[in-house]
Amino acid sequence: MRRVLTALSLVALLPLTACGGGDDDTTLTVLAAASLTGTFTELAATFEEAHPGVEVELVFGSSTTLAEQAVDGAPGDVLATADEASMTVAEDGGVLAGRPEAFASNRLVLVAPADNPAGIESLTDLDDPDVDYVRCAETAPCGSSAVALLDDAGIQSAPASEEVDVKAVLARVTQGEADAGLVYRTDSRAAGDAVREVATDDLDDYGPAYANNYYVAAVDGSVDGSDDATADLAADFVALVTGAEAAEVLGVAGFGGIVRE
Structure with a gap:
């Protein structure tokens, strides 16, 4: 076994x-x-x-x-x-x-809890001081990609936490401990109805760098x-x-x- x-x-x-x-x-x-x-x-x-x-x-x-x-x-x-x-x-x-x-x-997507309590609709919503979002630590591939994406999008707000890997980010979102999180599309798909994928068009606007991980x-x-x-x-x-x-x-x-x- x-x-x-x-x-x-x-x-x-x-x-x-x-x-x-x-x-x-x-x-x-x-x-x-x-x-x-x-x-x-x-x-x-x-x-x-x-x-x-x-x-x-x-x-x-x-x-x-x-x-x-x-x-x-x-x-x-x-x-x-x-x-x-x-x-x-x-x-x-x-x-x-x-x-x-x-x-x-793989590529990054932005996910929120299924009921999306913070009403996240775009990447710019992450700059709202009332929004707590999470991402991977920059030392992890999901983190370095997230940092590059957020920089390109001009997001100034710091994440509420930096997690060790993408599974930890997803867990924070599915458990309602974060309003949004940057994860891989595969993790979003695996989570099913536990999360809602948001701002997908926003991420697509930033080109293929986040699709070629x-x-x-x-x-x-x-x-x-x-x-x-x-x-x-x-x-x-x-x-x-x-x-x-x-x-x-x-x-x-x-x-x-x-x-x-």
């Missing part, structure tokens, strides 16, 4: 290797951006079905945090980040055993002593993620394709 962990849980796994306890069982540890939670959980089940005896351990969190933890020696066999800059952290740290491959894109995956070689079989499994998982079957799963969740200029 696969396990799903957070980035904080990864710290506790630092002394461990990627291999499972049994002679015939192998644990494949996949470090992935929080916004991939739903799709990677589905893809992990597909992978386990095709690889009997393999348990996929999913660790979700901020892309930058996961990349930094990989550089610091946290166990991992696959790294999937929500932007190329975070993957570069791991690449520059010399922990990748394979070339990063882009496999999906590219997700990338690579084999993570940060764990010393990983055997060839585990490395091959990691490569197989990256192949699944970047293949046609995953593209269909990602598309249903609201992810876009890769469009290079």
